[in-house]
Structures are given as C-alpha cells and as structure tokens.
Amino acid sequence: MTDPALVVEGLWKSFGDLDVLRGIDLEMAQHDIVCVIGASGSGKSTLLRCVNLTEPIDAGRILVQGEEITADGVDVDRIRRRIGIVFQAFNLFPHMSVLDNVTLAPRKVLRRPRSEAEERAAALLERFGLADKRDEVPDRLSGGQQQRVAIVRALAMDPDLLLLDEVTSALDPELVGEVLNVIRDLARQGMTMLIATHEMGFAREIAGRVAFVDGGRILEAGAPEQIFSAPREPRTREFLQRIIDAGRL
Amino acid sequence: MSGPVPGGTGPVPADLPPPPRRRPRRYSWRSLIVAAASTVTFFTVFALVVVNAPGWESVRRSFFDAEIFVDSLPDVVGGFGVNVRLFLIAEVLILALGLVLAVMRSLPGAVLYPVRLLATAYVDLFRALPGLLVIYILGLGVPALRLPGVPNEPFFWGVVALTLIYSAYVSEVYRAGIESVHPSQAAAARSLGLTQLQAMRHVVLPQAVRRVIPPLLNDFIGLQKDTVLVSFIGVVEIFRESQIEQTARFNFTPYLATALVFLLLTIPLARFTDWLIARQRNRRPAAAQANVRARRGRVIGWFGRNR
Numbered sequence: 001m002t003d004p005a006l007v008v009e010g011l012w013k014s015f016g017d018l019d020v021l022r023g024i025d026l027e028m029a030q031h032d033i034v035c036v037i038g039a040s041g042s043g044k045s046t047l048l049r050c051v052n053l054t055e056p057i058d059a060g061r062i063l064v065q066g067e068e069i070t071a072d073g074v075d076v077d078r079i080r081r082r083i084g085i086v087f088q089a090f091n092l093f094p095h096m097s098v099l100d101n102v103t104l105a106p107r108k109v110l111r112r113p114r115s116e117a118e119e120r121a122a123a124l125l126e127r128f129g130l131a132d133k134r135d136e137v138p139d140r141l142s143g144g145q146q147q148r149v150a151i152v153r154a155l156a157m158d159p160d161l162l163l164l165d166e167v168t169s170a171l172d173p174e175l176v177g178e179v180l181n182v183i184r185d186l187a188r189q190g191m192t193m194l195i196a197t198h199e200m201g202f203a204r205e206i207a208g209r210v211a212f213v214d215g216g217r218i219l220e221a222g223a224p225e226q227i228f229s230a231p232r233e234p235r236t237r238e239f240l241q242r243i244i245d246a247g248r249l
Numbered sequence: 250m251s252g253p254v255p256g257g258t259g260p261v262p263a264d265l266p267p268p269p270r271r272r273p274r275r276y277s278w279r280s281l282i283v284a285a286a287s288t289v290t291f292f293t294v295f296a297l298v299v300v301n302a303p304g305w306e307s308v309r310r311s312f313f314d315a316e317i318f319v320d321s322l323p324d325v326v327g328g329f330g331v332n333v334r335l336f337l338i339a340e341v342l343i344l345a346l347g348l349v350l351a352v353m354r355s356l357p358g359a360v361l362y363p364v365r366l367l368a369t370a371y372v373d374l375f376r377a378l379p380g381l382l383v384i385y386i387l388g389l390g391v392p393a394l395r396l397p398g399v400p401n402e403p404f405f406w407g408v409v410a411l412t413l414i415y416s417a418y419v420s421e422v423y424r425a426g427i428e429s430v431h432p433s434q435a436a437a438a439r440s441l442g443l444t445q446l447q448a449m450r451h452v453v454l455p456q457a458v459r460r461v462i463p464p465l466l467n468d469f470i471g472l473q474k475d476t477v478l479v480s481f482i483g484v485v486e487i488f489r490e491s492q493i494e495q496t497a498r499f500n501f502t503p504y505l506a507t508a509l510v511f512l513l514l515t516i517p518l519a520r521f522t523d524w525l526i527a528r529q530r531n532r533r534p535a536a537a538q539a540n541v542r543a544r545r546g547r548v549i550g551w552f553g554r555n556r
Contacts, residue, residue: 078442081441092437093452095459105442108443
C-alpha cells in the first residue's frame with residue numbers, strides 16, 4: 001500500500017487572536033478528489049494555503065506521500081514544487097506571455113532547457129484549448145481563459161497534488177463552465193485534488209468525498225450523496241439550506 | 250451544476266427614461282485660444298518689466314553679450330563633455346547599486362535583519378547629507394590619506410560621490426516599485442517552487458522596474474545638473490570652464506551659455522519622462538476608456554488640461 005497523498009493532523013492556525021483553523025484532520029489517497037465546502041471565512045482557503053506552506057501553521061502536521069512537510073528544516077521550495085495551487089484571482093504574471101507564464105517554473109526550478117519546457121507547455125495548452133493564446137499576455141484573455149492558463153501553469157510542474165482555491169469564484173457565470181470542464185478532465189486523468197469551492201452542484205458531481213468546514217473544523221465529511229442528501233449535522237443542514245434558498249443547488 | 254444566477258442583472262423595465270445625453274466637448278478649441286492669449290500677454294508684460302528696469306543696460310552688457318557668448322561657447326561645450334562622461338558612468342553604477350540596496354531592504358525574514366539594517370542606514374546617511382559635503386569629504390579627504398593604490402583623481406571621486414548620493418535616492422524609487430507589485434504575484438511564484446530570489450528576479454522586479462522608469466529619469470535629471478558640484482574638488486567641467494571664461498573676460502555671459510547647454514539637455518528629457526508617464530497611464534487596463542479621450546486631446550491637453 002502506498003502512502004496517502006495527503007495527511008493533515010490536528011492542523012491549527014491563528015491570525016493574531018483569531019483561530020481560523022482549530023484542529024483539521026483530513027486524509028486523501030492517491031487520485032482522491034476532496035471538495036471542501038463551507039461559508040466564506042470558515043477557513044477553506046487557509047487550509048489550502050497551509051497545505052501549500054504559504055502560511056506557517058501553529059500546530060499539527062501535514063504529510064505529503066508520507067513525508068512530513070511541516071517538519072523543521074524541510075526545504076519549502078522543494079515541497080511547493082510537488083504541490084500545485086490555483087488561486088481565485090488567477091495571479092498570472094502580467095508581464096509575460098502565456099507560454100512564459102507556463103514555462104517559468106519548469107525552466108527556473110526544474111532547470112529544464114527552454115525548448116523542452118516550451119514543447120511540454122505547448123502540449124498542455126493545446127490539450128486545454130489554449131494553443132492559439134500562447135503568445136498573448138494574460139490581460140488580453142478572458143477570465144475563464146486566464147484561469148485555465150493558471151491551471152496549466154500549475155500542471156506544468158507535474159504536481160503530485162493540486163489545490164484549487166475557489167477557482168471559479170472570480171469568474172463571470174458564463175465562464176465558469178469552461179474552467180469546470182478542465183477540472184473534470186483532470187479528474188478523469190486521476191489527478192489528486194483538494195478543491196475549495198462554492199459550486200455545490202460541481203462538488204456533488206466530481207468529489208469522491210465532501211468535507212464541510214465550519215468554525216475552523218471539519219464538522220462532517222463523507223460521500224457527496226450523504227452530505228448533500230442526508231447531512232447529519234444541524235450546521236451542515238443549515239448551510240445547505242441557505243445555499244438552496246439562494247437557488248445555488 | 251449551478252443554474253443561472255437569480256438576482257443578477259434582470260431585464261430593464263421599458264418605461265425608464267433614457268440616460269442623459271452627454272454634453273459634446275466644445276471647450277477644447279476655446280481653451281486653446283485662451284491659453285495662447287494669456288501666454289502672449291504674460292510674457293510681453295514680463296519682458297517689458299525687465300527691459301525697463303533701471304539696471305537693465307548694465308545687466309545686458311555683462312550677461313547678454315553676443316560676441317562673448319559665441320567666443321566662449323566652444324570651451325563651455327567642451328567642458329560639458331566631462332559632465333556627460335561623469336553622469337553616464339555614474340548612472341550605470343547608480344542603477345546597479347540602487348537596485349541592490351532596494352532588494353536588500355525588501356528581503357523578508359528575521360535572519361536577514363542585518364542586511365535590511367545596513368541598507369536602511371546607507372540610504373538614511375546619503376539622503377541626509379548635503380551632496381556637496383559628500384563630494385568634498387571624498388574628493389579632498391580620501392586622496393589626502395595617500396593610501397597606496399587608491400586613486401586620487403578628482404574625476405574618480407566625483408563619480409564615486411555622486412553614485413553614493415544618488416543610489417540612495419534611486420533605491421527608494423526602486424523600493425516603491427517593488428512594493429507596488431501585489432504580494433499575490435510573489436506568492437504565485439513561490440507556490441510554483443521558485444525561491445525568494447527567483448521570485449524577485451523573474452516576477453517582482455520586471456514589473457517594478459517598468460513602473461518606476463519615469464521617476465528614475467526624474468532623478469537622473471537632478472543628477473545631470475548636480476555634476477557641476479564636482480567642480481568644487483577641481484574637476485574642470487562645464488561650470489569650471491565658464492568660471493574661467495568669466496574671470497578672463499570680466500563678463501557673465503559664459504554662465505548663460507552654460508545654462509543654455511543644460512536647458513537643451515534637460516528639457517527634452519523632462520518631456521520624454523512626461524510622455525512615458527502618460528503612455529504608462531494609458532496602457533493600464535483600467536484606463537482603457539480614458540485612453541480614447543487622451544489620444545483625442547493630446548495636443549490641446551498640453552495647454553489646457555489639468556495636468
């Protein structure tokens with residue numbers, strides 16, 4: 001049996017007096033897709049940022065494929081290479097072409113020669129319908145295209161684990177679909193993904209497991225059918241009712 | 250899948266009044282004429298006041314002597330070559346040193362505190378001291394030590410002094426640029442596995458430098474004028490040359506020639522800087538709308554618009 005793709009144990013994170021994460025436990029096997037749902041401010045994004053080591057954690061452990069990445073003296077740059085993250089606001093590099101956005105890390109971090117990096121990047125862009133955009137700068141693309149480029153940029157590093165942080169929240173409604181299709185495609189390829197999302201319908205469709213985060217804890221986790229159809233916790237029911245009332249489920 | 254979002258922009262009721270028509274822009278030609286008239290009036294009055302001043306005749310003789318102007322011009326311009334060499338060398342060094350200082354001050358982390366402290370102290374020191382003082386201390390003091398191997402030409406120390414002073418200013422300009430790049434850019438770079446320095450080098454700095462080119466050029470205008478200060482430690486450059494001409498002829502016209510040379514150098518550079526700033530403003534996506542207007546009113550805007 002191989003090591004789990006991701007283990008989070010007793011993760012605790014505070015910003016000043018505010019305890020954002022209060023003991024998160026989570027385990028993901030290879031090829032798992034876990035969707036994290038919960039109200040704004042419940043700690044979904046912070047959880048992802050902690051797993052990516054963007055935020056130092058206050059207590060607990062995080063293991064990626066058996067290696068404790070939160071241990072003292074771990075080379076964070078080496079860890080981040082293996083964990084891709086895609087942000088709500090895309091965060092593409094505006095001064096570079098799409099192709100350079102995608103090849104920067106493979107060239108500088110993995111020291112791949114430019115020709116090889118560009119070849120691989122071109123293949124990825126092609127696969128996600130962005131071949132004709134390779135020489136554009138990000139500002140000239142639609143939000144949906146930008147987010148797809150951001151996903152390609154993360155994929156170019158061949159991550160073992162992909163974190164998606166509300167990747168459709170900044171998009172116009174008509175552009176959400178194209179980004180979700182990319183994620184569906186990745187799911188079919190067996191990419192291990194931890195997804196924070198407000199797209200409940202999508203979570204239900206794609207997730208192997210759904211985790212409901214409330215007050216800095218995973219209050220309830222389980223199969224999407226169980227969470228969405230028969231939630232055990234009153235808080236989960238309350239949250240889902242609000243979503244239904246808003247017409248989003 | 251989530252369906253269409255309710256509560257968004259619904260259909261607009263048909264009986265709403267039409268939006269108010271924009272008033273056509275008619276003031277542009279009028280403002281051009283007003284600007285021209287007021288400029289002519291102002292300078293006519295100004296010239297009349299100067300020419301009718303009681304001391305005008307003697308000032309005209311000692312400052313505006315055409316013959317002396319023509320005679321002294323070659324030496325003055327020849328001296329300017331030294332200034333040009335001085336600021337060209339200094340500018341290259343300043344760009345490099347200023348960048349190093351700015352990056353030193355922008356590196357986070359407790360371990361790097363001494364680095365930040367050092368850079369901060371440097372910037373504080375050289376911004377606090379009057380430039381002439383630094384030039385004197387370095388240009389006269391260091392050569393007096395007669396250390397073996399240390400150059401004692403005043404030109405050398407002039408370059409060093411101006412580099413030290415202006416790199417302090419320029420590093421602050423760079424730093425403002427670095428801080429204007431949103432932290433999410435560095436975060437995105439780091440999340441891909443780039444190191445702190447790689448993120449700075451490939452993601453933050455290219456964006457920062459582009460934004461600060463106009464203020465950098467502004468500092469260089471200051472530097473180019475300050476090159477005359479090295480005449481105080483014995484460099485024979487444009488100001489010293491005009492001083493020599495002045496004492497030889499008992500006439501101040503050579504200074505006027507010097508002033509003219511600086512005007513011819515600096516004003517085009519200042520206009521170029523303004524043009525760069527305007528272009529940058531128009532390029533930003535947020536300014537896309539203003540872009541059209543700016544293009545249309547470019548000529549008139551120079552006279553009439555609130556700049």
